[in-house]
Amino acid sequence: MALSGICMALFHKERTGKGQYIDVSMMDGAVTWLYAAASDYFASGKVPERGSNRLDGQFAFYNVYKTKDKKYLTVGASEFKFWKRICELIEKPEWISLHEGSEEVQEKLKQKLTQLFKQENQAYWIELLASEETCVSPVNDIDQIFKDPQVIERELFKEMNHPLAGTIKQIGFPIKFSETQGEIYSHAxxxxxxxxxxxxxxxxxxxxxxxxxxxxxxxxxxxxxx
Known part of the structure; x- marks a missing residue:
């Protein structure tokens, strides 16, 4: 939020020649992240219940499920094409038409998916589903994150020398530039x-x-x- 405000103020200064004071609070930024729940609340006046909205567990196609090895999968198949492909891959074509089913249908589907995903380890489901257009991904533990091929490819995991601690691990620079690549040039x-x-x-x-x-x-x- 601060960075966005600074960039906008600099742009304003270039256009008008006038600087300005920027007031940014962490609380203000956190409140703006409530846009999905807030829009329902503002429209209806009702306090939303957990698990009652489209993106927090209301539907079977958008949820988190536990696997046999006590790890988790995140399923975000809100678009019908993703849900259809999941049902095909898990050999449950009869579930395809239930994508936007009633509340009762969703509860039954969530129970069935919960039972299904507990039958195999996370790696099995990732191999079956994640390589297809299903919007299924693992919920990674912190050690898995820094072994992820995409994280490694994007250079988000770095090692550097520290004068007291020796070789230490760091999170890499997250923004990529064509001309001025970011780098870690000094230890803490x-x-x-x-x-x-x-x-x-x-x-x-x-x-x-x-x-x-x-x-x-x-x-x-x-x-x-x-």
Whole structure:
């Protein structure tokens, strides 16, 4: 939200020559994510119940299901073509016409899908369904995320050297540019690592810095093999 606001303000400044103050709060941003539930509430005046809306479990085709090995699948087949392909692959053609069925139909379908997906491990269902146009994906644990081929291909997993910890793992830069590729150029700073550099830039002399150190204002000088 802050980044979007800054970009918009810079664009406004280029057009008008006027700067402006930007006020962004995390709460405001979080409230805007309630748009789906809020639109129903504003229209009807009724507080929505969990599992009663299209995208939070009302329909069997848009839900999360547990597998035999206690992992999970996410099914997002809201479009009929995706649901149809799922039913074909799991050999349940009789379910195809039930895509937008009544509440009673959806409850029965959810129970049947719950029982079905528990019969095999997650890997089985991913191999069967995820390579097709079904909108079925695994719900990954954190270790699975960084082994995912797409995550690796997009360079979202990086390793770098740290002067104290050795080789450490990092999340990569998520935005790709054609001319100015983002990269991790430095480790997270160690406590006090840049104290002298910053004080020097603020025009404090070496004598002043040493006096600060003697008086306990700053910590002892770091000795790192960087």
């Amino acid at each position: 700073p160690i406590l006090g690592e840049h104290t002298e550099e910053i004080l020097s830039k603020l025009n404090y002399s070496n004598d002043h810095i040493e006096q600060f150190r003697k008086n306990g204002v700053i910590g002892q000088k770091l000795s790192l093999n960087i």
